[in-house]
Amino acid sequence: MATAVPENLIVFDPSSMSVQELAKNPPPSLPQCYLREDQNIPDAEPESLPIIDMKRFLSEEHREAELKKLDSACREWGIFQLVNHGVSEEELEKVRNGVEGFFSLPPQEKMKYKIRPGDIEGYGSVIRSQAEKQDWCDRFYMTINPIHKRKPYLYPELPPSFRTVLDMYIEKAQNIGMTLVGLLEKALKMEEGEMKEVFEDGLQSLRMTYYPTCPKPEQVMGLKAHSDYTIITLLNQVNGVSGLQVDKNGVWVPVNILPNSLVVNVGDILEIISNGVYKSPVHRATVNTGKERISMVLFFVAKLDAEIGPAKSLISPENPPLFKTLEAEKYFNEYFSLKQQGRSL
Numbered sequence: 001m002a003t004a005v006p007e008n009l010i011v012f013d014p015s016s017m018s019v020q021e022l023a024k025n026p027p028p029s030l031p032q033c034y035l036r037e038d039q040n041i042p043d044a045e046p047e048s049l050p051i052i053d054m055k056r057f058l059s060e061e062h063r064e065a066e067l068k069k070l071d072s073a074c075r076e077w078g079i080f081q082l083v084n085h086g087v088s089e090e091e092l093e094k095v096r097n098g099v100e101g102f103f104s105l106p107p108q109e110k111m112k113y114k115i116r117p118g119d120i121e122g123y124g125s126v127i128r129s130q131a132e133k134q135d136w137c138d139r140f141y142m143t144i145n146p147i148h149k150r151k152p153y154l155y156p157e158l159p160p161s162f163r164t165v166l167d168m169y170i171e172k173a174q175n176i177g178m179t180l181v182g183l184l185e186k187a188l189k190m191e192e193g194e195m196k197e198v199f200e201d202g203l204q205s206l207r208m209t210y211y212p213t214c215p216k217p218e219q220v221m222g223l224k225a226h227s228d229y230t231i232i233t234l235l236n237q238v239n240g241v242s243g244l245q246v247d248k249n250g251v252w253v254p255v256n257i258l259p260n261s262l263v264v265n266v267g268d269i270l271e272i273i274s275n276g277v278y279k280s281p282v283h284r285a286t287v288n289t290g291k292e293r294i295s296m297v298l299f300f301v302a303k304l305d306a307e308i309g310p311a312k313s314l315i316s317p318e319n320p321p322l323f324k325t326l327e328a329e330k331y332f333n334e335y336f337s338l339k340q341q342g343r344s345l
């Protein structure tokens with residue numbers, strides 16, 4: 001694996017090399033496939049995202065107020081910071097060391113997990129077309145639930161000490177997800193268990209992303225604008241470097257770093273279940289010249305045999321469904337046929 005890129009390189013094949021390696025020795029002009037002409041990275045003031053405190057749901061005194069906060073965070077932002085979520089500072093530190101350790105493995109070690117032709121899981125980037133601009137990042141994406149859907153050459157083949165950390169984190173994250181879904185049902189005034197039914201033991205995947213520094217961050221995008229096709233997404237800004245931006249009323253708002261918090265965002269399926277009341281926000285990730293950024297995301301999708309549509313308990317003649325109801329599998333097929341560009345709604 002070469003680490004230096006010849007200066008006269010005209011055609012660059014992003015599938016042959018990681019962005020992490022490219023960024024160690026970037027050529028004076030970056031490969032065309034990363035250069036975007038339509039960039040607008042405004043200097044919007046970082047606004048503090050709403051903060052939801054899980055502990056307050058346990059107290060009789062604070063519960064109602066916190067539910068109201070959760071409800072307005074999902075209506076107005078579709079994204080919020082979660083504190084007192086049950087993953088301790090020490091555990092977050094272990095996750096950070098584990099994920100940083102993974103990305104600092106030698107290239108040939110990481111390439112063992114390389115995305116295989118025709119697949120989307122594994123390490124690297126999925127190149128859909130030569131014309132499409134590539135994101136300035138390397139990713140490791142894998143299905144983690146149901147367990148029988150795990151690819152035998154990905155999760156089980158990770159270094160054992162890292163797997164132990166991931167096992168711990170995933171179990172905690174699943175508990176957080178389940179608790180949040182119960183709270184969201186209450187906030188939306190849905191029938192109890194209605195969303196849990198779609199969520200519980202559903203499809204879940206994990207994505208770790210390494211965004212290297214870039215000499216010309218204004219010319220590239222770490223991760224292009226999109227919304228998530230999930231019920232909810234749990235984001236860990238692993239190494240405390242900012243870069244995530246969320247589209248709020250047409251303005252890109254940078255997401256601040258709140259130490260030891262996790263970020264939760266509403267996904268497209270929750271927008272559908274809530275019949276459009278909660279917003280699945282468009283978001284993207286930028287990069288910078290100074291420090292690499294690492295994130296880890298847990299996508300909570302839905303049970304494969306679930307029906308995805310507006311919650312029956314929210315629908316009435318006065319509040320007709322704004323979305324059609326589809327079997328989850330059909331929904332996923334439609335989603336992937338949209339080439340994961342933009343939104344599944």
Ligand SMILES: O=C(O)CCC(=O)C(=O)O
Binds near residue numbers: 223283296297
């Ligand atoms: O890295 C981030 O902050 C965001 C990642 C993300 O939005 C995604 O993987 O869908």
Ligand SMILES: [Fe+2]
Binds near residue numbers: 226227228283
């Ligand atoms: Fe996302």
